[in-house]
Amino acid sequence: MINKLKLSILSLLFGAVFLAGCNENEANIIEGDKHITTEMDEVISNFIIQKNSTSYFGTEKQFEVHKIYGTSESNGVLSVYMWSYYGGFNKSTGIENQAGHSLPAVIRLSKKEGNYSVIEYKEPQDGSLYNASLEKMFPNKYLKFAKQDSGNIGGLQKAMDKKVGRWLEEQEEL
Numbered sequence: 001m002i003n004k005l006k007l008s009i010l011s012l013l014f015g016a017v018f019l020a021g022c023n024e025n026e027a028n029i030i031e032g033d034k035h036i037t038t039e040m041d042e043v044i045s046n047f048i049i050q051k052n053s054t055s056y057f058g059t060e061k062q063f064e065v066h067k068i069y070g071t072s073e074s075n076g077v078l079s080v081y082m083w084s085y086y087g088g089f090n091k092s093t094g095i096e097n098q099a100g101h102s103l104p105a106v107i108r109l110s111k112k113e114g115n116y117s118v119i120e121y122k123e124p125q126d127g128s129l130y131n132a133s134l135e136k137m138f139p140n141k142y143l144k145f146a147k148q149d150s151g152n153i154g155g156l157q158k159a160m161d162k163k164v165g166r167w168l169e170e171q172e173e174l
Contacts, residue, residue, distance in 0.1 A: 059088025
């Protein structure tokens with residue numbers, strides 16, 4: 001009788017843990033940037049540039065590049081889990097970043113009348129609240145990547161250098 005009771009309790013606990021791990025956000029997650037179009041990429045970058053345009057002064061041109069871990073869709077809203085690198089640059093200093101930031105973010109896109117728009121943008125909180133807020137933002141599947149990428153933006157740095165380099169070339173032609 002006691003063994004049956006222990007087995008029942010163990011089964012209930014296992015079931016509860018299993019169900020708790022299966023939340024709605026993770027049910028329809030798609031790996032990588034497979035569903036991100038060029039238009040979506042531009043909407044994401046343009047939104048982040050516009051959002052931060054008044055935060056960093058003293059730069060002539062701002063750029064944003066990102067690494068997408070994955071997406072999920074629910075009720076026509078696409079959640080994009082990513083690492084974003086934003087920077088401000090001047091012609092005189094070339095590809096040397098003058099101001100900016102690099103951080104994990106979640107951006108939610110909606111498509112209306114054929115155009116994508118940002119309906120929500122989240123960054124983790126600072127300081128002691130960073131990890132807890134990051135854990136609320138990201139599905140477990142991508143949380144480890146966001147933590148690993150902190151301070152490690154080598155690939156994004158190359159993409160940023162390429163964007164800034166094209167801009168500098170355009171400025172020389174003017």
